[in-house]
Amino acid sequence: MSEQVRLTLEEVRGLTHDTLRANGLSAAHADAITEVITAAERDECKSHGLFRLPGYIASVRSGKVRPDAVPTVEVLAPSVVRVDGGGGYAPLAFRTGLPHLVERARSQGLAALVMNHIFNFQALWPEAETLASQGLVAFVYTSSFSYVAPAGGTKPLFGTNPMAFGWPRAGHPPLVFDQASSVSARGEIQIHLRDGKQIPEGWAIDPDGKPTTDPAAALAGAQLGFGGYKGASIALMVELLAGALIGDLFGFETTERDNGDGGAPAGGELVIAIDPARCVKGGDRAGQLAHAEQLFARILEQPGTRLPSERRYRARERTPTEGIVIPRSLHDEIVSLRGS
C-alpha cells in the first residue's frame, strides 16, 4: 500500500470541512479554516495545510478553543478597528474584520486591524494576499508559543513570530512574503523530526544552549533568530506589536497559559493596510504599481532570482489538475478524526 495519498483540492476542501464540522466547529469557522488549509495545500505550503488539521481539532476537544465563537467588531479610532475573536480561531476573526479594514485603509490612507482573543494556527500570507488583491499594501504580525531565544540568550522566549508583507501587482497575483523571525518555521523542524532527518546547522540550540542538528533536541531547546541579532530584533518587534501594543499575550505568556493539547497558541494579531493611492499627491495607483514592476524586472533579469511567493504561485498552477499528496498516516488520522 502506498505510503502517500493523493487528493484533489476539492477532496482536501471536503475532508477538511467535514472534519471540522464533525468536531463541533460552527459553519462559519469551518468555512474560514477550510479556506486557509486548502489554500496552503494548493500552494504546497505543507506545514500549514492538512498537517495542521489534527491540531485544530485537538484544541477544540480539549476545550481551549471555542468552536462556535462569534467575532465582534468595534472601532477604537478612525484608523483602528478591533475584532474580539471570542476565544475562537483567527481565520473567522480576520474574515469578520476584513471589510472594515479595507474600507478604513481606503478612506483614511492607512488603517490597523487589531485581533484579540483568538488562536492563530494559520499562515499569514493568505491575509496579506487578500489585502494586496484589493490593491492595498499589507503588514501582518502575530506571535506564537515561546520557541526563540533572544539575541545573546539561550532559552526560548519569543515566538517564531512571523511577519507577512503584501504588495499589489497589476496583472499578476500580489507579491507576498511570510517569514518567521526564526531561521526556520517550527513546522519545518517538526517535519524533519517526523521524517527522521537532521536539521541544518544554525537553526537551533539544544537545552544546554549548544548548537544542534537533532530536531528533537532543537524542539526541546530554542530556535534562533534569522541573521543573528537582527532577526531577534524583528522577533522582539513582533512580540511588542502582537502583544503589548494591542493588549494581548506575549509568546511566553501564551506558553505558560497553554493546556499542552498540542494545538494552536492563543495570541493577538495586528494587521496594517495602506492604500498606495493615498500616499502620493494626486493618487496614481497605476503609476505606482508600474513603477514597482520596474524594480521586479531588475530583480528577475539577474539569473538565479525569483520573487517571493513565485514558488507558491507555480504550485497553484499545478495542484488544481495534479492534486496534492499527504502521508497516508496523516490521511488516516484525519479520517479517524472526522469519524464515519
Add this chain to the structure above:
Amino acid sequence: MSEQVRLTLEEVRGLTHDTLRANGLSAAHADAITEVITAAERDECKSHGLFRLPGYIASVRSGKVRPDAVPTVEVLAPSVVRVDGGGGYAPLAFRTGLPHLVERARSQGLAALVMNHIFNFQALWPEAETLASQGLVAFVYTSSFSYVAPAGGTKPLFGTNPMAFGWPRAGHPPLVFDQASSVSARGEIQIHLRDGKQIPEGWAIDPDGKPTTDPAAALAGAQLGFGGYKGASIALMVELLAGALIGDLFGFETTERDNGDGGAPAGGELVIAIDPARCVKGGDRAGQLAHAEQLFARILEQPGTRLPSERRYRARERTPTEGIVIPRSLHDEIVSLRGS
C-alpha cells in the same frame, strides 16, 4: 601631535553648525542637521556623526542638494501627511512633518508621514526615538544607493535599506533599533579595506558573484541581505515602501541619477506612528507599557542579553562629561571646510 582630537558635545555642536552655515545651509537646515550629527556623536554612533559632515557639504557644493530648501506640508488623507523636502536634507523635512504626524497618530490611531524630494544621510534611530519619546510606536524606512544583491542574485540592486523601530518606555528612554537589511553596513567594509583586514564570510560577493572576504572585491561586487533570503525580503520591502508606495526613487534609480559627489543619496522616506492607547479598548497606555516591561525583564534575566539601544544609552551617559574623540585628519578637514 595626537592622531585624535577630543571635543565636548558643545564643541561638536558649534563646529557642525558653523561649518554648515559657512557653506550656505539655511539656519533651519543647519539646526536640524546639527542635532542629528551631535546626537550620533553623543551616542558614539561614529558612522553618522562628524564623519558625515564632509559629505553633507560636498553635496551642497556640487549643487545636488539645495541648502535653503523650505519643506512644505500637505495632507494626503486623514492619516497620511506628506512633506515635500524641496530637494534639501531630510532632518528639516522630518522636523517639519513631526508635529503633524504626532497629532494625526493620536487623533486617528495611526498615521504615516511621507517624505519626498529629500536626501537622507542621517541615521533613522533619532526619528524613531523622537516619536517614541512622545509615547508613540514608530517605524521608519528609507532606501539608499544600490549595494545589495537580491536573493539568489549576484549584482547590487537594493540599498542597504535600513529600518528603525521605536517603542516608548515609562521611566526609561525608548527601546529603539535601527538596522540595515544588509549583513553589514557599507562603512564597515570600507573600514576593513582601510585597515587592510579581510571581511567575514557571508557579508558580500565579488563581481563574479562568488563569496569573498576581500573588502575591495566586496565593494566592487555586492553586499548580501542579513539572514539570506529573509533579509533580502526585508530589503525589497523597504525599497517598495520608500520608493513606489510614496512616489519616490528606488535604490538603483538613486544610483543611476547620482552625480558621484560622494555625498548623500536622494530618496524618499516613510514613517509610520501608532498610538498604543488607541489600540486597546478603553485606552491603557500605562498598562501597555508596564506589560512590555515584563517582556524586557524576561529578556534581561538571560545572561548575555541586552536590549537594542542599550549601548547607545550607556554612551549617552558618558559623553556629556568625557566628550568624544575623532581622528585629527577628520577634524582638520572639517575646520578647513568651515573656513576661518
